[in-house]
Amino acid sequence: MLRLAVTLGLAAALAGCHWFAAPATDTAAPAADAPTEDPAALLPKCRPADAVESRGEIPFKEGATTASGWTISKVAAENWEFIHLTMTKDGVSTTLEVAFNEGAEGDWATRDYRLMPAPEQEPPEPLLLETIATLRTWQGQQTEPFVKKKKDVVDPYLGLPPCDANGQPT
Secondary structure, three states: HHHHHHHHHHHHHHOOOOOOOOOOOOOOOOOOOOOOHHHHHHOOOOOOOOOOOOOOOOOOOOEEEEOOEEEEEEEEEOOEEEEEEEEOOEEEEEEEEEOOOOOOEEEEEEEEEEEEEEOOOOOOOOHHHHHHHHHHHHHHHHOOOOOOOOOOOOOOOOOEEEEOOOEOOO
């Protein structure tokens, strides 16, 4: 019993000695002069030349007249997900919307495009039928859609100026 007490006492004494103690882990914060990476420094500052987004050709041109006599008075293509076509005939104007199609093909949709009246518009059905026929023909000839899905697509270069030859903002 005395041996057991001496052995345990010796073991406790040796554990307290720094030569036999387990290595300490450093839980202190890094030194104030240590470099820290600012997450904002990793973000792009300009849009590289090869990051230019393209859009397919729009088959509707201002001033063009359809077979049924409607004149395209305005093509509004500022938004990537849809275009608005303002059509005029006999002093009456109406606006159609051609949007990116997220559903199946159908009466008013091709693989890439969905045709509908623009908000608060009631275009005549013959004009809608003529326009969807144009879209179906165009769908087979195009190389790239002229409207694209942008919702929920993150563009890391959105709103940034173009980069110069050295990769710096212009």
